[in-house]
Amino acid sequence: MDSIFLQILNGLDKGGAYALIALGLTLVFGTLGVVNFAHGAIFMLGSFCAVTTQNLLTYSKKVKDESITYFEAFKEVPYLEIWWGDTGSFIIDYKVPFSILLAIPVMLLIGLAMERGLIRHFYNRPHADQILVTFGLAIVIQEIVKSIYGANPIPVPAPAIVAGSASIGSWIGLGESVVYPWWRLIYLANALVVISAVFSFLKFTTYGMVVRAGMQDRETVGLLGIDIQRRFTVVFGMASVVVGIAGVMYTPILSPDYHMGMDFLVLSFVVVVVGGMGSLEGAVVAGFMLGVLQSFAAMNEIKSIFPGIDQIIVYLVAVIILLTRPRGLMGRKGVMED
C-alpha cells in the first residue's frame, strides 16, 4: 500500500514534468501549426536560467588558495556573502525561486525572438522542414550552451529548508515511514498551478478566448479583423515561459546539462501524440497518465513478470493508443493527417 501510494506520487510528479513540456509543445503546435523540435532545447535553456542565476549570485572574489602549492589555485568567496553576510547566503540559498524571476522575461524574449526570427518563416513550409530546421536550431543551442557551461551536469540544489523529505505519511495516516521529498511536492504543486494558470488564461480571459478561437480556425478569426498572428507570437513566448519554468523548477531534481532537452524531446512528442495532436487537455492527461504508468512499470513486482517493461512502457502505450484511438486520447479530426 505504502509503496503504491509513493509510486502514484512519483508518477504524478514525473507526469507533471511531461505535462508541462507537452502543454508548451501543444500550444505551439495548436496555434502556429509548427512541429517544434527545439522545444526540448527551450526546456534546457530554462534550466540554465537557474544555473546562470546561481552563477550570478555566487559571483566570487578569488582568493589565492594557500593549501594548494603545486600551482596557482583560487578559493572563491561570493561577493554577496562578503557584502551582506548571512543575508547574502540566504539569497544564494534561494536561488531556484529567484531564478524564476529571471527566467520569465528571458524565456519570453527567447520565445519571441525564435518566433520572429525563424519559426515565422516556416508556417507554410512542410512539417518535415519545420522539424529539421528546429532540430538544427536545437543542436546549435545545445552546442552553444555546452561551450559556455561544459558537458557535465551542474548541481543547483533547492533551498536548504526544503532539501529533505516531508513525512507525508503522517499527514494522511500511513505512518511516519512514508516520506516524500519536499521539492518534489513543490514541483507537483507548481506544475498544477502553471497548468491551471494556462487553462484559466485560455478559458477566462478575452485574450485566451481569441487564442482558443485561433487554434480552431485561424482564418475565420482573421476575417473578423483580428491579427491572430501577433497573438500567436505572444503565445509562443508564453509557451516558452511555461516550459522554461518547468525547466527551472526541475533543476534540483535533475542537475541540468546541455543534453537534457534531447532526452525529454522524444518523450514529450510521444506524450503529445498520445494525448492527441493539438489537444491541450489531451497533453496534460497523457502526461500524467504516462508518468504514473512509467512509475508503476518500474515496480519490482511488475518487472519480475515482464522484464524490461520499465524501459519500453511509454512506447508500448503509445503504440496501443495509436492503434485503438487513431487520433490519440483527445485529438481532433483532421489534425496532422496529411
Add this chain to the structure above:
Amino acid sequence: MDTISRKGELRMMALFAVIVLLMPIWLIPFGAAYPDLLQKFAIFGIFAVGFNILFGLTGYLSFGHAVFLGVGSYAAVWSFKLFTMNVIPAVIFGVLFSGIFAAVIGFVSLRRSGIYFSILTLAFAQMSYNLAYSVLTPITNGETGLQLRLHDLRMIDGLFIEAGEGLPLTNLFGIKMSGYPGFYFCAVLLILAFYLALRIKNSPFGMALKAIKSNQLRMGYTGFNTRPYLMSAFMISGMYAGLAGALLAVTDPLAGAERMQWTASGEVVLMTILGGVGTLFGPLLGAGLIKYFENIFSSYNDALLQETFSFLPDMLNNLMVGIISPFVGDGWHLTLGGLFMVIIIFLPGGIVGGITMVWRRYMKKRGASAEMEGETS
C-alpha cells in the same frame, strides 16, 4: 513527370558507377580517401537511397528506420558466428531478417499516416533499442555490442578450414573484406542498389507510390488499395537498411545497439533531406556530407589548425584558429546544426534542389533556342 529513356538511364548509371568506383582517387584532396570512410560513404549511401524509396516517393516519414540497420547488423554478425565468415550468407541474412522486421513493423505502423506513422515507427525503434541494450543481451551483447569470439561455432567454416590462432576475418571466398576490397564490395552493392532504386522509381509501382504521396485520400476514394503498395515500399526500404546494416558488419564485424537509437534514425532523415528528398542523388550526397563531417571535421584540433594556417603571420594565424576552432573538433555538431539550418532555410529542396535551381537559371540564360534544340534532339 517524365521518365528518362532506358538508354539515358544506362548512361547515367555508367557515369555513376565510375564516380563511385573512383572515389578513392578523387576524394584524396578532401582527405577522405581512406577505406573506412569510403566504406561508410557507400554503406550510408545505400541506407539513404533505401530510405528515400519510402520517404521520397510516398512521403511517409519513418522515424525508426535505424532499427532495420541494427537488425541487419545483428543478423550478419550471427551469421558470422554461427555459420561462416563468408559475407554472402551474412548479407542475405541481414536483408532477410530486416525484411521480416519491416513486414511486422510496417503491418502495424502503416495503419496510420502522417505524424502518427512517424511516432509509431519511432516507438518501435526505441523499444527495440532499449531491449537490445538491456534485456536482450544474450542475443545482442548489450552495450558492448555483438562481437566475434575465438570459440564461436562457425559450423560451415569448421568443415573446411582449420581455425587460426587469431580471430578470423570476414571474407568473400577468401578475399578479406576490410580495407579497400571491403570498400569495392560495398561500392558494387551501392551501384546495384542505386540502379534498383532508379528502376523502382520509374516503374509503374514507383508511379503508384508517387500518386500516393500526392493524394492518398483521393486514391482511397477511387477504390485503389494503397496498403499493399505502401507495405512493399516499407519492406523494400527496410531491406535496404538491412543491407546497409549487414555491410557495416561485413566491413567491421561488430553490431551495437546504438545503431538503433532514434538519433540514428534521425540521421538518415537528415541525410535525405539535406541532400534533397525525392531526388536520386540527394540522399547519397547527404549521407556523404554527414559522414564526412562526423569523421573529418571532428578530427581537427587546434594544433592541426595551427599547422593548416602556418603560412599566415602569427597574429593572423591565431586569429583564424580562434575563429575556426569552435566549429571543428568537439564543435563539429555546432557546424552540422548550423549547416542544416542554412540549407533548410535557403534551399528547401536540399543541396540537389539548390543545384537544380541554379542549373535551370543557367539554362534559361543560355536562351530559349538551346532549350528548343534540346527538346527536339
Add this chain to the structure above:
Amino acid sequence: MNDQKKLARDWSRRQILKASATGAVLAASSSPMFFVKDAWAANFRNNPGNSSSVTLGFNVPQTGAYSDEGADELRAYKLAVQHLNGEGDGGMLNTMTPKSLTGNGILGKKVKFVTGDTQTKSDAARASAKRMIEKDGVLMVTGGSSSGVAIAVQGLCQENGIIFMAGLTHSNDTTGKDKKRYGFRHFFNAYMSGAALGPVLEKEYGNERKAYHLTADYTWGWTQEESMRKFTEALGWQTSKAVKTPVGAGDFSQYITPVLNSGADVLVLNHYGKDMINSLTQAVQFGLRDKQVNGKNFEIVVPLFSRLMAQGAGSNIKGILGSTNWNWSLQDAGSQAFVKSFGQAYGFPPSMAAHTCYVQTLLYANACEMAGTFNPPEVIKSLEGFSFDGMGNGPTEYRASDHQCFKNVLVVRGNMNPSSQFDLLDVVQEVPRSQVEYDPAIFGGKLGPYTV
C-alpha cells in the same frame, strides 16, 4: 526528372568515353599503390620507417555525456606529448622508474598526435580509430571513457595490429573475457573496487547489513554489481534486492521509492557519470541518508567515484564511500609532479581520467624505448610484466597474463569539509595491491596472438 534527362543528355557519349578512359587509367595506376600499402603491413602496420616523427591517436569522447572527461583526457595527452618531446617541466618523466625515456621523443622521433571523437558510441569510436589507423598512420590508439567503447576499439586495434592503451574503462571485461593481446589497461576494474571497498565497508558499517543495489542496465553495471555482491556477501552482508535501471533514465525516483520500505540499510549505486549524479542526488532528496533502519544509519555507497562526478553531485557526495584509481591530493612525488605541470598548464588539478591517460602514453613510449623498435609484438613483450614506480600509484605491474595493471587502490570518501573547490575526495585508505589481486582465469577470455 527533367534535369536528369538534361544531365544525361549533356554528357555526350564522347565525354563519357573520355571520362571512363581517364578513370580506368587512374584506377590502373593507383591500384598498385594499395598493394604497396598492404606490403608494408607484412613488416608491421604504420611503420614510421625513416620518418622523423611518429603519430599517436587520442580517441576521446568530445561530444555527448562524457565529453568533460574526454576534454580532461585530451589535456593530459597533450601534456604527455610535450613531456615526451622534452618540452615543459617534464612531469612524471622526472619521477618514473625504471625509465628508458630521454625526453627527445620516442626512439629519437618527435611525437605528434591526432584526435578523434568517440561520441561514447562504439560505431563512432571505431570509425574514428579506423581513420587514425588508415589515414593518419598512427602507431598507437588510446582513450575512451566507457567500457563498451574501450572493448570495441580494443577489438578493432587487435585486428589491425595497432596497440591500444585503454583510458577510463572500469568493466571487468576489458581485461577479462574481452582481453586482447594488443590492449592494455592501466585503470583499475570493478573487481578491484569491490575487493578494496569490502574491508573498509566492514570496518565502517559492520557485518550485518542488507544491501539494495541499483545497477545501470548494461555490461559495466552488471560486472560492478557482481563484484560488489561477491565481496559484500563475503563479509556476511545480505543482498536484499538488485534492480536494473535504464541508462540515462534521468529521474530515478520510481526506483528509489521501493528502497525506502525494503528493509535494506545500505544502497549501492552501480551508476556512473550523469546517472550516478542524478540517482545519488535523488536518493538524498528522498531522505535516505537521514533514515534509520534496523537500528542503524542508512548508508549509500558509490563504488566508482571520480572528482568530476563529485563536482556534479555537489554536497550530496559528502561522506559517501567509494573507490577511485587516483586522486590529485596524493602526496607521492609522481602525483605531485603531474599535478604541478597539469595545474600550471590549465589552472586546475587533473582528474583520474587525465591521470590514467597520461600514464598510459608515457608507458607506451617507454616500452618502445625498451624494445628499441615500434614493432608491436616487441613493444607488447616489453610492456608485459613491466614493473614500474613513481607514476602516482606506488609500485605497479602490468600483468602479462591479462594486460591489467596491478597497484594499490584508493578508497575515498566525499569530503565533509572541502578546503577548496577541488578538494572533494578524502582518501580513506590506500588498499594494498595484494588485497585486490585475483587469478586471471576467473574471467576467462584469451589474449590472442602477437602477430596478426
Add this chain to the structure above:
Amino acid sequence: MIETIENQTSGKQENPTAKNFPAFFSCWDIHAYYGESYIVQGVSFDVREGEVVALLGRNGAGKTSTLRTIARTADPQLKRGEMWLDHQALHEMPSHKAAQSGVALVPEDRRIIPGLTVEENLKLAQIAEPCGWAIERIYEYFPRLAERRTQEGITLSGGEQQMLAFARALARDIKLLMLDEPFEGLAPLIRNEISKIVLDIKNLGITTIIVEQDAMAVLKLADRAIILDMGKVVFNGAAEEVRTNKELREQYLAV
C-alpha cells in the same frame, strides 16, 4: 445603432472625392490561384454603395474564390489586380486589415468556431475596431441566439448557425457584406426566415454581394447580377434581365 450605419452612409456622401469615384467597391482585373490552379482569371466589376449584387455561375465558376479573394484570405492567393473599397486599397492588406476596413464574409459553411459559446462567437467579432451592432441589439434582433447564448456555437441547428454567422457580421462595422450561399442546406421554413434577414440587411443600406446556387431566389433580392464562368465575368447587368432571359440562364447557370 441604426443611427451609426445611417451616419456612416451620410458621412460618406459628404466625401467630396466620392463624386469622382462613383463606385463604392471596385475590383479590377484580379487574378488568384489555389496553389498551381488558376481560379480567378481577371475578374473586374464595380458595386455602388447600398447596392445588392448577386454573383452567379455554375459550380466551380470561381464565385466563392472571388469572395475569398476580396476578403484577402491566404487561399486563393492574389497574384495580380486591384481592389478598392471606399478609397482603401484592399489588395495591399492581409485579411484582418481588410476586415478592419469593413469587409465581412459570411462563409458558405458558416465557420462557427468550435469550443466557443454563442456569446463568445459574437464577442470575438467585436475585439477589433470598428464594431457594429452591440450584442444586446443583436440579441434583440435574433431572440433565438439570446436564448442560446451560453450554448456552444457549433451545437446549434443549421438555421441558427446561419443566424449566428449573420449576427457575427453585423457585430462588426461593415461596408461590404459578402454572403456565400446563405440558403444552402436549409429547410424551406428556415430559408424564409433567412431571406427576411437578408431583406432587412438590404433595407439597412448595407452594400452586399450574394453568391447563391438558387439564382431565382436571390435575384428577387438583388439589384444587379454578375455571372462568372471559368473564372471570368460573362455578364454584368440588371438582375431583372437575368430573371427574364431564360437563354442566358441556361447558358451560364444551367437553370
